[in-house]
Amino acid sequence: MDKKLIGVDLGGTTIKFAILTPAGEIQQRWSVDTNILDEGSHIVPDIITSINHHLDLFEMTPDQFIGIGMGTPGTVDIQKGTVIGAYNLNWKTLQPVKAQIEAGTGIQFAIDNDANVAALGERWQGAGENDDDVILVPLGTGIGGGIIANGQLLHGLAGAAGEIGHVTVDPNGYQCTCGKKGCLETIASATGVVRVARDMAEEYAGDSALKRQLDDGEEISSKIVFDLAKANDPLALNVVERVSYFLGLALGNLGNTLNPAYIVIGGGVSAAGDFLLTRVQKYFNEYTFPQVRNSTKLRLAVLGNDAGVIGAASLAKQFA
Amino acid sequence: MDKKLIGVDLGGTTIKFAILTPAGEIQQRWSVDTNILDEGSHIVPDIITSINHHLDLFEMTPDQFIGIGMGTPGTVDIQKGTVIGAYNLNWKTLQPVKAQIEAGTGIQFAIDNDANVAALGERWQGAGENDDDVILVPLGTGIGGGIIANGQLLHGLAGAAGEIGHVTVDPNGYQCTCGKKGCLETIASATGVVRVARDMAEEYAGDSALKRQLDDGEEISSKIVFDLAKANDPLALNVVERVSYFLGLALGNLGNTLNPAYIVIGGGVSAAGDFLLTRVQKYFNEYTFPQVRNSTKLRLAVLGNDAGVIGAASLAKQFA
Numbered sequence: 325m326d327k328k329l330i331g332v333d334l335g336g337t338t339i340k341f342a343i344l345t346p347a348g349e350i351q352q353r354w355s356v357d358t359n360i361l362d363e364g365s366h367i368v369p370d371i372i373t374s375i376n377h378h379l380d381l382f383e384m385t386p387d388q389f390i391g392i393g394m395g396t397p398g399t400v401d402i403q404k405g406t407v408i409g410a411y412n413l414n415w416k417t418l419q420p421v422k423a424q425i426e427a428g429t430g431i432q433f434a435i436d437n438d439a440n441v442a443a444l445g446e447r448w449q450g451a452g453e454n455d456d457d458v459i460l461v462p463l464g465t466g467i468g469g470g471i472i473a474n475g476q477l478l479h480g481l482a483g484a485a486g487e488i489g490h491v492t493v494d495p496n497g498y499q500c501t502c503g504k505k506g507c508l509e510t511i512a513s514a515t516g517v518v519r520v521a522r523d524m525a526e527e528y529a530g531d532s533a534l535k536r537q538l539d540d541g542e543e544i545s546s547k548i549v550f551d552l553a554k555a556n557d558p559l560a561l562n563v564v565e566r567v568s569y570f571l572g573l574a575l576g577n578l579g580n581t582l583n584p585a586y587i588v589i590g591g592g593v594s595a596a597g598d599f600l601l602t603r604v605q606k607y608f609n610e611y612t613f614p615q616v617r618n619s620t621k622l623r624l625a626v627l628g629n630d631a632g633v634i635g636a637a638s639l640a641k642q643f644a
Numbered sequence: 645m646d647k648k649l650i651g652v653d654l655g656g657t658t659i660k661f662a663i664l665t666p667a668g669e670i671q672q673r674w675s676v677d678t679n680i681l682d683e684g685s686h687i688v689p690d691i692i693t694s695i696n697h698h699l700d701l702f703e704m705t706p707d708q709f710i711g712i713g714m715g716t717p718g719t720v721d722i723q724k725g726t727v728i729g730a731y732n733l734n735w736k737t738l739q740p741v742k743a744q745i746e747a748g749t750g751i752q753f754a755i756d757n758d759a760n761v762a763a764l765g766e767r768w769q770g771a772g773e774n775d776d777d778v779i780l781v782p783l784g785t786g787i788g789g790g791i792i793a794n795g796q797l798l799h800g801l802a803g804a805a806g807e808i809g810h811v812t813v814d815p816n817g818y819q820c821t822c823g824k825k826g827c828l829e830t831i832a833s834a835t836g837v838v839r840v841a842r843d844m845a846e847e848y849a850g851d852s853a854l855k856r857q858l859d860d861g862e863e864i865s866s867k868i869v870f871d872l873a874k875a876n877d878p879l880a881l882n883v884v885e886r887v888s889y890f891l892g893l894a895l896g897n898l899g900n901t902l903n904p905a906y907i908v909i910g911g912g913v914s915a916a917g918d919f920l921l922t923r924v925q926k927y928f929n930e931y932t933f934p935q936v937r938n939s940t941k942l943r944l945a946v947l948g949n950d951a952g953v954i955g956a957a958s959l960a961k962q963f964a
Binding site for chain 2: 500616
């Protein structure tokens with residue numbers, strides 16, 4: 325019988341687990357709540373206990389596994405297998421995750437940050453068609469990103485490669501939490517879309533349900549903005565156009581720089597689907613030069629929440 | 645005795661050759677004129693003849709070499725070792741360069757495009773300190789570029805990775821030869837600097853030697869613009885500031901995307917030296933987020949014309 329892979333997707337709320345075949349098929353999956361109490365000191369023991377418990381349950385042994393891969397928030401030393409500064413886990417000090425999990429399970433372990441791991445997942449089993457050159461741009465509360473080039477994740481000197489959310493698209497634009505102005509994240513993340521909507525509503529004089537909701541102080545979300553745009557609300561359409569312009573410009577320049585096979589748009593905002601994709605594609609075409617326009621393809625992510633465990637499991641293929 | 649490397653830098657005017665040690669030291673160098681007559685059909689035979697002649701001259705034999713590496717204009721298939729569309733060589737049809745040179749010299753051969761090869765050179769023996777993550781941005785008549793990440797050149801799907809000159813920095817800017825607007829090349833190449841100078845001179849009302857030269861119809865160059873700026877010509881200073889702004893923005897976004905150890909500025913425009921570098925650094929700092937600002941370093945290229953033969957030779961290290 326082929327040996328299996330284990331993928332672990334560690335988040336601030338939930339830890340997701342899956343057992344996969346080497347071909348990437350999920351055979352088992354489960355999850356546990358993340359216990360961030362006591363400076364997150366329960367997290368790694370909980371992961372070990374949960375893996376060992378499920379191996380017992382499935383009547384499997386460590387030697388039946390190629391390895392465990394994990395995606396995590398925070399700053400990862402992939403060689404040493406340590407994590408620091410994962411604030412939503414309360415991990416402020418250095419966590420020797422690899423050493424602990426290998427000792428606790430008897431299975432080899434590899435780790436990378438969650439954005440990179442999600443990119444590996446979409447590349448392997450999702451929209452990336454297992455190509456050697458794939459970029460994932462997840463539009464969530466913020467915008468992360470993972471770049472795979474020549475078949476390898478890029479990390480850069482300080483682990484900051486792939487931070488596409490902090491590409492400057494509007495030099496005189498909104499202030500970003502990172503300290504500079506006009507980051508893509510300030511416009512095209514879920515919070516960015518709402519920011520653009522509030523900003524454009526102030527100057528909008530026509531009739532718009534979106535403007536009424538904002539003026540009435542209702543809570544709005546990027547989903548509400550896109551839903552109203554799909555229903556032809558004129559202000560919402562303007563907001564989506566503006567977001568798509570900056571996203572198309574940023575993704576176009578990613579294409580001009582790296583010429584990947586696929587740039588995959590993921591995260592919550594990508595739920596807007598083809599309505600978003602066609603608009604971003606228009607600006608992408610405008611801001612890419614012909615060789616890139618005719619080769620690099622924009623796509624929507626297809627794995628949803630599974631990208632994490634699948635990409636994490638793919639990290640463990642190195643032990644095969 | 646250690647085996648040697650041969651580097652060949654094929655240009656539209658000259659073919660440069662060098663024999664290097666595996667450590668990158670140039671031991672011999674020579675060059676021949678490029679004969680582009682008869683659809684460039686003399687070029688490869690001339691290269692073979694010149695290499696064989698010099699091996700005789702130095703009393704060396706093919707088995708004393710690890711391999712030959714070459715940088716070329718045009719579109720390169722690095723696996724097959726073929727070149728097409730090198731218009732300044734009159735190579736319009738597919739050229740089986742690798743097959744011909746290996747047959748003609750008895751030495752293994754590797755090839756890549758000239759921008760990538762120059763990046764390998766600056767990385768190996770120049771400003772790149774042999775780091776695994778280095779980007780070269782040569783500011784010449786146009787702007788090319790080569791990206792080394794995880795120690796490997798990036799080519800992208802259609803070989804267009806590293807085309808930093810076609811990053812859109814000014815969406816409503818100048819028309820580029822590639823068909824789109826506002827490419828970095830339209831502003832920060834040697835011709836771009838002159839374009840910006842002409843454009844800004846039209847609206848400039850003060851006293852300026854640069855404006856007088858332009859109004860008098862004198863030929864100007866990027867060197868003249870920088871020399872006048874260094875002499876405190878107010879219009880020339882404005883031009884340099886504007887060029888530096890767009891260059892800092894583009895290089896900043898390269899940093900935000902890839903977080904390399906070094907971004908190396910080369911080409912003729914980089915002869916302006918620290919006068920240019922300090923201004924570009926100011927905008928680079930403004931448009932990078934802290935992790936990148938504090939790790940990625942901007943530098944001037946140091947190898948000049950030698951980057952080509954040195955980088956070409958490094959391609960042949962794969963045969964060691």
